[in-house]
Amino acid sequence: MTRHSDPTQVQLTADGRLKHFLTTEGLSKELLTEILDLADSFISTQERAVKKVPLLRGKTVVNLFFENSTRTRSTFELAAKRLSADILNLDIARSATSKGETLMDTLWNLEAMYSDMFVVRHADSGAAHFIAEQVTPGVAIINAGDGRHAHPTQAMLDMLTIRRHKGKIEGQTIAIVGDILHSRVARSQIHALKTLGAKEVRVIGPATLVPKEMKDLGASIYCNMEKGLTDVDVVIMLRLQKERMSDALLPSEGEYFKLYGLTEAKLALAKADAIVMHPGPINRGVEIDSAVADGKQSVILNQVSYGIAVRMAVMAMAMSGQVAEQQALSNKNSEHDDTKTTISGATV
Amino acid sequence: MSTLTLTHAQVLDPSLGLNQLSDIVIEYGFIIDITAAGKSISTNPEFNAEKALVIPGLIDLSAHIHNIASETVAAAKGGITHLCAQPNSRQLIDTPANVSLLQQASAKANSSRLLPIGALTQKLAGDQLANMHSLKQAGCIALSNAREPIKNALVLRRIMEYATTHDMLIMLTAEDCDLSANGIMHEGPTANRLGLTGIAEVAETAALAQQLLLVELTGCRSHFSQLSCGRSVSMIRAAQAQGLPVSADVAIANLMFTDEDVDGFDSTFNVQPPLRSEKDRQALLAGVNDGVLAICSNHQAQDIAAKKAPFAAAEPGMSLLDTWLSMMLTLVNKGELDLSAVVNASSILPAKILGLKAGLQREQLANLVVVKQDADICYSIDSLLSSGKNSPVLGEPLKGEVKLTFSAGREVYRA
Numbered sequence: 045m046t047r048h049s050d051p052t053q054v055q056l057t058a059d060g061r062l063k064h065f066l067t068t069e070g071l072s073k074e075l076l077t078e079i080l081d082l083a084d085s086f087i088s089t090q091e092r093a094v095k096k097v098p099l100l101r102g103k104t105v106v107n108l109f110f111e112n113s114t115r116t117r118s119t120f121e122l123a124a125k126r127l128s129a130d131i132l133n134l135d136i137a138r139s140a141t142s143k144g145e146t147l148m149d150t151l152w153n154l155e156a157m158y159s160d161m162f163v164v165r166h167a168d169s170g171a172a173h174f175i176a177e178q179v180t181p182g183v184a185i186i187n188a189g190d191g192r193h194a195h196p197t198q199a200m201l202d203m204l205t206i207r208r209h210k211g212k213i214e215g216q217t218i219a220i221v222g223d224i225l226h227s228r229v230a231r232s233q234i235h236a237l238k239t240l241g242a243k244e245v246r247v248i249g250p251a252t253l254v255p256k257e258m259k260d261l262g263a264s265i266y267c268n269m270e271k272g273l274t275d276v277d278v279v280i281m282l283r284l285q286k287e288r289m290s291d292a293l294l295p296s297e298g299e300y301f302k303l304y305g306l307t308e309a310k311l312a313l314a315k316a317d318a319i320v321m322h323p324g325p326i327n328r329g330v331e332i333d334s335a336v337a338d339g340k341q342s343v344i345l346n347q348v349s350y351g352i353a354v355r356m357a358v359m360a361m362a363m364s365g366q367v368a369e370q371q372a373l374s375n376k377n378s379e380h381d382d383t384k385t386t387i388s389g390a391t392v
Numbered sequence: 393m394s395t396l397t398l399t400h401a402q403v404l405d406p407s408l409g410l411n412q413l414s415d416i417v418i419e420y421g422f423i424i425d426i427t428a429a430g431k432s433i434s435t436n437p438e439f440n441a442e443k444a445l446v447i448p449g450l451i452d453l454s455a456h457i458h459n460i461a462s463e464t465v466a467a468a469k470g471g472i473t474h475l476c477a478q479p480n481s482r483q484l485i486d487t488p489a490n491v492s493l494l495q496q497a498s499a500k501a502n503s504s505r506l507l508p509i510g511a512l513t514q515k516l517a518g519d520q521l522a523n524m525h526s527l528k529q530a531g532c533i534a535l536s537n538a539r540e541p542i543k544n545a546l547v548l549r550r551i552m553e554y555a556t557t558h559d560m561l562i563m564l565t566a567e568d569c570d571l572s573a574n575g576i577m578h579e580g581p582t583a584n585r586l587g588l589t590g591i592a593e594v595a596e597t598a599a600l601a602q603q604l605l606l607v608e609l610t611g612c613r614s615h616f617s618q619l620s621c622g623r624s625v626s627m628i629r630a631a632q633a634q635g636l637p638v639s640a641d642v643a644i645a646n647l648m649f650t651d652e653d654v655d656g657f658d659s660t661f662n663v664q665p666p667l668r669s670e671k672d673r674q675a676l677l678a679g680v681n682d683g684v685l686a687i688c689s690n691h692q693a694q695d696i697a698a699k700k701a702p703f704a705a706a707e708p709g710m711s712l713l714d715t716w717l718s719m720m721l722t723l724v725n726k727g728e729l730d731l732s733a734v735v736n737a738s739s740i741l742p743a744k745i746l747g748l749k750a751g752l753q754r755e756q757l758a759n760l761v762v763v764k765q766d767a768d769i770c771y772s773i774d775s776l777l778s779s780g781k782n783s784p785v786l787g788e789p790l791k792g793e794v795k796l797t798f799s800a801g802r803e804v805y806r807a
Contacts, residue, residue: 069585148700168702169587170657178700191704192587228587257584 054176056365058372063365064176064185065358067194068236076203076240082357083204083350090126090353099360100129103160107133108150109188110166115324115348116188116198120163123355132159147171148178155180161363162186169193169228182370184362186355192228198323199232201354203240205347206278209319214241219272219314220263221248221304222282222331225255225293229323230282238262248272249304252293269304273313281306281322284331297330307333311341319343393421394758394803398796400429401441401762405448406732407740407751416446418758421801426752441762444795447735448751449473449759450717451742453641454563454617455691456538456709457506458482459779460494463693464503465805466713466777471761472689473504473799474748475713479511480538486511486522488530495531504799507533507746512551512562518542521551525558533746536563536617539664543569545602552612561746563615564603566624567665571595576704578620578651578666586657588704591666593621600624604631607638615745616640618690620665622675629684639745641737642676643690644719645710647729649673649784659699659706660784663690677723681733686741689716693780711780715771717763719785721792725766757801767793 055064055071062075089097105124109117117133124131136150147166154162161184164172169191176185189195206213218237224230224247237245238261247258248266258265266272273279288294311320320332320342328334337344396418403414403426415432417425425432450472457463457477467475477494479485485494485508498506510527512535514520524535535555542548555562572595577583579590600616604627607614616628619640628640649667661667679685692709699706712719720738723729743750752760769790773781797805 147702147705148697166702168704170704171702173657174659174702190587190702192589194587231585231587255584257581260581261585 054173057369061365061368062358062361063369065196065362066172066176066185066187068196068199068232068239069194071239073239073241076200076236079200079354079357079361080204080207082361083200083353084208086353086356087350090349095126096128097126098128100124100127100363103129103363104158105129105131105161105163105359106154106159107131108136108154108162108164109134110136110164110171111189113165113188115351116165119348119351120186120188120355123352123359126352127356127359129161129359147175151175151178155183159183160366161359163188165189167191181373182366184366186358186362189228192226192231194232195228196232197351197355197358198229199236200358201347201351202233202280202321202323203236204350204354205321205343206319208350209343209346210277213237215243216277217244217246217275218242218278218280219246219248219266219276220280220282221269221272221306223253223284223288224249224258224282225253226285227282231261233280234258234261234263246272246276250294253288269310270313273310276314277318279306279311279314279318279320281320281326281332283323283325284327301330305329305331305333306336308335308339311336321347324348393801394798395419395436396439396803397432397434397436398439398441398446398762399432401444401446403446403752404732404735405751406736407448408753410752411732416752416758416760418798418801421757423752423754423756423758425754439762439796441795443764444762445765446752446760446762448739448743449761449797449799450738451746451748452476452689452691452713452716453615453686453742453745454478454643454688455713456480456693458693460497460506461501462777462779463691463713464498464501464506467504468797468799468804469777469794470714471717471763471794471797472713473759473761473797473804474507475504476507476509476533476746478538479509479536480516480540484511484516485509485527485532486514486516488523488526491527491530491532502802503804504797509533509563510535512537513542513547516540518544519547521547521554524554524560528558528560534561534563534615537565539565539567541567541569545606548603549606549610552606552610552614556610556612559613561613561615563617565617565665566596566600566603566619568595568599571598575666576662577654578668580651580669582651582654586654588654593623593668596621596665597623597627600627604636604638607631607636608634611637613637618643618646618665618688619676619685620646620668620672622672625675625679625684629679632684639686639741640684641686641688641742642679643688644712644716645690645784646676647673647680647687647723648719654703657703659701659703660710660782662703662706662708663710664708677728680737681730683733683736683741685737686745687720687734687737689713691716691778691780693778694782696781699782709782710784711776711778711782713778714776715783715785715790717761717794718769718771718790718792721763721765722790725791731765758798759800760798761794762796764793764795766791769793
């Protein structure tokens, strides 16, 4: 009956600029393309001897990781440093009691230090969105992964990888293979791929790991990997967590690899020039054969370096959106003040 | 006890087949007479109820009460005259001593009446039977395990047999906790999109099927609280047609909202049972309209900190005592519920389920509410009397403003 804050719009300013980066869902093709274009331009700066650009000079970025991460956190750290920001890394183990209070208390404490941007990873879906709604205006939130919901910077670096290796995203057929159910990466990828004009997004896995509702997001569901891989341009493999066996979602790693592991034989069903991607860290012999992971079609390591450029792009865009919004607000307020002065002047 | 004559009221009581402009004469708390409008003879002080509706007071089959004083007053303002308190209140209602503490607190509050529901199992752990008979003797209106699971079907069977022995009403929730494990909202497209763990319909219907089979075996008078699935309504309808002694209710939230309201990760909409699909909502509305389902508030006040958290980490529940009647009248205004079905589902049917006197009968203590049915009303944090400000309808335009509430012959609220 009631309508609430649209999670996809919380991240935009009134004039449609990015001010947080929470999800790829609901963002326009133009905005996603702007992120990719800016990231592209940062890739060239990374190849220079002096890699820093001054876009975030004087700003304080806090890496707020409630969940462990090595690569995502370090690429965010590098990205912030290359934008000339000051960066603080906080690894906060999740408190077992009164989680909400801890999160709010943490936030208030960090805000008291005048931070300008939080990069947040949290085990609860919606955590980044929640924080974006709670923080002081002017502070940007970058979602570095929330529960199963979204991991938008990973998805965008994957889009950049596809664009750089396949020329464009329009018209491509992409297969995402594995544990779709628990994957925030897959959800963010599907939204971005659909918006950017991919021809078809296939999700491949057993019914225990592929919710039937994925079709509502516009993906086609394949339980047979051979059929699903036939004639695709891009294969994205997802990491299989060990606890899926104890959760009774799968019988064994061995059976999973037999059915859904990417081998050279299965990859041969895709187009000859298909690329293989993986958000990492990879489980060799569980979801991907070493021969494929290290093979000539694999672009897995390229993804990591593009990750820095994409994170630089969204951090720069969100900060500039925040600055513009604050500027617009203060202009509006000073206009308002002017009016008041005039009126009181007239009265006097 | 209060003495008053309500004049020119549109009196609606489906249990008496009454729907006409009338006067109601109340003396020393008792309804002495219901006459045609303007025909009453008394020297009582008058309350002009012109253009207002008078209905039997609401009887809430399920509320979670931690602060008796504030919540009974909120209930009175909301037109609720009787409030069943689930056993998981601050002090578990699992011993006669705790029952009497609750009753004393309720008497002290001197507002709408609190009816304690005792625990079915010790500490609500689901393993050992509570002293069910002693709890009944101490004044429990029924017994339930709140929403805590009774995992062992044999324990449930023994509970039903023991309850039947002593002619007690038990209230059950239908939820297979293994099937709903880690679930936080309805399993469907919205849960998938938001990446929140879903609770499948089958978590309710599989448990309900098992419980209905045990009712058939034991003959235990059983009430199913807070059903959320359309399929469950059909199962209750079939069980009633088969002659089983079963009844059921739905929480007002499930009549008004769906899983799509969770969009935006608003923790206000984190409730148990979960808000389900529009199809389920429609089936639940139909269940109320055809008299199968009662409606409860399933009120659960939470402090601000408990809700100020990411969706899955927030405490479940909505604060609803203040707004329950307005929410129902809003659904009437939208044409989704019939007015007489609402009165039946929130007063007459609950009274019958609990074994209380139903409706506006003469020579009975007055339990009634005077409400401006079509008045626009909008609730704010400050206008809620409940200690919980976790209301889903703050700032929403609703219908129905309570003017006067009589509970057990006492005037407990006047606007």
